[in-house]
Amino acid sequence: KVHLHKWDISYQFKSPDCMKKLAITVNGETPGPTIYAQQGDTVVVQVNNSLVTENTAIHWHGIRQIGTPWFDGTEGVTQCPILPGDTFVYRFTVDRPGTYLYHAHYGMQRSAGLYGLIQVAVPDGVAEPFAYDYDRSIVLNDWWHNSTQEQATGLTSIPIVWVGEPQSILINGRGSFNCSLSGPNQVCNATNPECSPFVLAVVPGKTYRLRIASFSSLSAFNFEIEGHNLTVVEADGHYAKPFVVENLTIYSGETYSVLFTADRDPGRNYWLAVNVVSRKPGTPVGTGILNYYSNHPRRLPPSSPPSGPPWNDTDYRFNQSKALRSHPAYVHPPPPAVDRSLLLLNTQNKVEGRVRWSINNVSFNMPHTPYLIALKKGLRHAFDQAPAPETYDYRSYDIYINQTNPNATISTSIYRLEFNSTVDVVLQNANMMNPNTSDTHPWHLHGHDFWVLGFGMGKFVPGTDEKEFNLVDPIMKNTVAVHQYGWTAIRFRADNPGAWAFHCHIESHFFMGMGVVFAEGVDRVGRLPTSIMGCGHS
Numbered sequence: 014k015v016h017l018h019k020w021d022i023s024y025q026f027k028s029p030d031c032m033k034k035l036a037i038t039v040n041g042e043t044p045g046p047t048i049y050a051q052q053g054d055t056v057v058v059q060v061n062n063s064l065v066t067e068n069t070a071i072h073w074h075g076i077r078q079i080g081t082p083w084f085d086g087t088e089g090v091t092q093c094p095i096l097p098g099d100t101f102v103y104r105f106t107v108d109r110p111g112t113y114l115y116h117a118h119y120g121m122q123r124s125a126g127l128y129g130l131i132q133v134a135v136p137d138g139v140a141e142p143f144a145y146d147y148d149r150s151i152v153l154n155d156w157w158h159n160s161t162q163e164q165a166t167g168l169t170s171i172p173i174v175w176v177g178e179p180q181s182i183l184i185n186g187r188g189s190f191n192c193s194l195s196g197p198n199q200v201c202n203a204t205n206p207e208c209s210p211f212v213l214a215v216v217p218g219k220t221y222r223l224r225i226a227s228f229s230s231l232s233a234f235n236f237e238i239e240g241h242n243l244t245v246v247e248a249d250g251h252y253a254k255p256f257v258v259e260n261l262t263i264y265s266g267e268t269y270s271v272l273f274t275a276d277r278d279p280g281r282n283y284w285l286a287v288n289v290v291s292r293k294p295g296t297p298v299g300t301g302i303l304n305y306y307s308n309h310p311r312r313l314p315p316s317s318p319p320s321g322p323p324w325n326d327t328d329y330r331f332n333q334s335k336a337l338r339s340h341p342a343y344v345h346p347p348p349p350a351v352d353r354s355l356l357l358l359n360t361q362n363k364v365e366g367r368v369r370w371s372i373n374n375v376s377f378n379m380p381h382t383p384y385l386i387a388l389k390k391g392l393r394h395a396f397d398q399a400p401a402p403e404t405y406d407y408r409s410y411d412i413y414i415n416q417t418n419p420n421a422t423i424s425t426s427i428y429r430l431e432f433n434s435t436v437d438v439v440l441q442n443a444n445m446m447n448p449n450t451s452d453t454h455p456w457h458l459h460g461h462d463f464w465v466l467g468f469g470m471g472k473f474v475p476g477t478d479e480k481e482f483n484l485v486d487p488i489m490k491n492t493v494a495v496h497q498y499g500w501t502a503i504r505f506r507a508d509n510p511g512a513w514a515f516h517c518h519i520e521s522h523f524f525m526g527m528g529v530v531f532a533e534g535v536d537r538v539g540r541l542p543t544s545i546m547g548c549g550h551s
């Protein structure tokens with residue numbers, strides 16, 4: 014089946030948290046419409062860029078784009094930007110069931126509101142390894158009152174003007190800023206229906222599948238339904254070995270399905286609560302209402318919203334990461350032999366006086382000619398041909414202190430992977446430029462899923478820590494957290510011809526250079542559509 018969507022991308026005045034602000038919308042909405050499809054279907058999205066003064070591009074996050082690497086929607090990597098007034102048609106197959114995302118992949122436009130869900134159902138007659146009565150979704154985001162242009166300008170200023178903690182957390186596009194805190198020239202209207210809390214209505218006794226997705230620009234979130242345990246059953250489109258949590262930590266770019274049963278006292282409503290974790294919260298708890306039929310949907314619960322785990326409890330988050338395993342009936346064992354291992358140190362640095370993020374001391378810079386085009390056409394002058402660094406000086410580097418020399422270099426270099434090779438990547442976290450701080454970084458790989466082999470605290474020791482890898486039942490994902498001062502190991506097969514971004518999903522961190530590009534089998538890529546071209550060298 015082919016699903017055709019016609020999208021008009023435009024700025025609109027919106028008040029998702031009661032404060033009026035310009036937001037980027039799909040057909041006037043943020044979050045944009047959910048794309049529904051069934052495994053094997055073709056999705057066609059005709060994107061008309063009505064932003065007037067801004068380019069755009071849309072990434073289909075978690076969709077591997079097998080055979081269509083040019084429709085990954087990553088500006089600078091797989092396509093030229095879509096110019097204002099232009100229409101671009103994405104056409105791709107959704108080859109696996111599960112919960113996926115779409116969002117802008119141009120500048121910091123995701124933060125401005127261009128995002129939504131993709132739900133791919135199993136084929137008719139195919140059963141999933143769990144049962145539920147109803148399917149619902151929860152889309153999480155963090156929200157600022159200044160514009161993304163202002164944020165981007167601040168990030169590139171000397172000295173840096175950091176974006177700071179968000180003003181609000183949005184649940185399905187709804188938050189509630191305290192209007193008494195708004196400045197005199199700002200339009201905040203607490204009674205605007207756009208910012209009335211999200212209500213999840215449930216029938217007592219029924220079991221719900223909640224598809225939870227985070228589009229956060231910065232924050233790690235902890236999601237809790239007051240008084241209801243959650244059973245995790247899916248992550249990034251893969252069935253998980255079910256495990257029960259009181260609350261779920263979710264990082265930007267991840268999706269989970271959880272099951273819960275509305276089996277508590279039906280005489281009242283309960284809170285949905287989203288708390289910021291990992292960074293010191295500067296944002297009030299995001300709330301919604303779990304409404305037991307037949308209570309009034311606006312009746313507030315008689316309690317305070319859950320405050321979640323302590324924001325700085327790294328072990329708590331680390332333990333959830335380690336609890337996530339493949340469902341036993343759906344294990345795809347990773348290839349045992351590895352062809353290449355990369356050890357990637359994540360650091361905050363300075364380049365020419367600006368604060369940047371670097372991988373093995375190289376800060377990523379997007380070239381003007383998209384890599385896929387440059388590689389396919391052999392345009393060697395379009396980007397730095399020197400290979401990107403494979404490792405860092407792990408023997409002497411102290412991940413717990415500020416670097417003695419914070420300067421890094423900036424480059425457009427990439428990792429060329431042999432087609433069909435098996436690649437291990439260990440992401441190593443470290444101290445930032447402020448003393449005693451390390452952020453959690455959700456890393457997202459385009460074009461592939463990877464096996465999550467392991468997590469560790471402290472420094473990864475090559476030759477030793479591989480022994481801790483889970484080669485038995487690792488979950489496959491497309492986004493995974495690298496915990497503070499810790500490491501995360503993944504494995505993937507370079508079996509998808511194309512050029513693929515791999516980056517921190519924190520919007521400002523990727524903007525500040527926190528990413529790399531992998532390219533494989535480009536000689537096998539079919540004829541590039543001319544619609545992706547028109548910028549840079551030719």
Ligand SMILES: O=C1O[C@H]([C@@H](O)CO)C(O)=C1O
Pocket residue numbers: 173175361368445446447452522
């Ligand atoms: O990239 C970042 O920059 C700030 C801060 O380190 C500089 O002001 C911060 O908290 C980040 O995550």
